[in-house]
Amino acid sequence: MIYDDNNIFAKIINKKLFSEIIMESEHAIAFNDIAPKAPIHILIIPKGKYIKYDDFLNKASKKEVYDFFLLINRLVKTYNLEDTGYRLISNAGNDGNQEVPHLHFHLLAGQNLGKM
Ligand code: AMP
Numbered sequence: 001m002i003y004d005d006n007n008i009f010a011k012i013i014n015k016k017l018f019s020e021i022i023m024e025s026e027h028a029i030a031f032n033d034i035a036p037k038a039p040i041h042i043l044i045i046p047k048g049k050y051i052k053y054d055d056f057l058n059k060a061s062k063k064e065v066y067d068f069f070l071l072i073n074r075l076v077k078t079y080n081l082e083d084t085g086y087r088l089i090s091n092a093g094n095d096g097n098q099e100v101p102h103l104h105f106h107l108l109a110g111q112n113l114g115k116m
Contacts, residue, residue, distance in 0.1 A: 001101075003049040009102035013047050023075060027067040030075055030107075039110025040079060040086075044072050050103045052092040072105060081109050 004010070011017035012031065019031040022042060033041040046068050050056040057065065076082060086109035091098040 001051055003051055004101050005049075007100055007102050009043075009045050009100050009104065010049070013045070023071060023078070025067050025071045025074075027064040028071045030071060033106065037106075038087075038108040038113060040081075040108065042075060042107040044068065044075070044105045044107060046103055051101050052096075052098060052103050053090050054092070056103045072107060075107055079109065084109065087113050 008017060012019045013029065019034075021029055021031045023030040027048065028044060028046050030042050030044045033043050046056060046060065046064060048056075048060060048064060050060060056068075060068075072088065076086060086107060089106045089108070090096075090104065091106075
């Protein structure tokens with residue numbers, strides 16, 4: 001599969017589309033999901049062109065991968081979620097019902113999220 005340069009998250013990275021950016025690092029961005037499914041619903045994306053998790057791990061540098069997961073951990077700390085908990089999800093491909101073909105993790109929190 002070829003990366004689609006016109007996907008919504010590519011436009012957010014290139015600042016062609018507005019988003020509520022919460023936190024940014026050298027290689028990643030975190031912003032609010034436009035249709036939140038929980039009181040806290042943040043999307044974390046790498047700035048590089050990666051379609052989904054396996055694409056990211058296969059192609060990105062270790063620095064990019066570490067930076068990405070560190071940003072998620074910074075969010076966990078900032079929102080004090082260590083004790084109350086949270087859910088991390090990354091939908092991939094057709095069976096995962098991935099809507100936007102740029103890797104993203106959903107960070108959901110702020111209430112009991114029920115069973116998966
Ligand atoms: P997924 O089904 O995992 O690909 O999730 C895509 C997510 O992107 C959904 O939760 C959407 O609500 C969210 N989304 C789509 N467009 C935007 C946007 N412009 N800004 C923020 N979130 C968005």
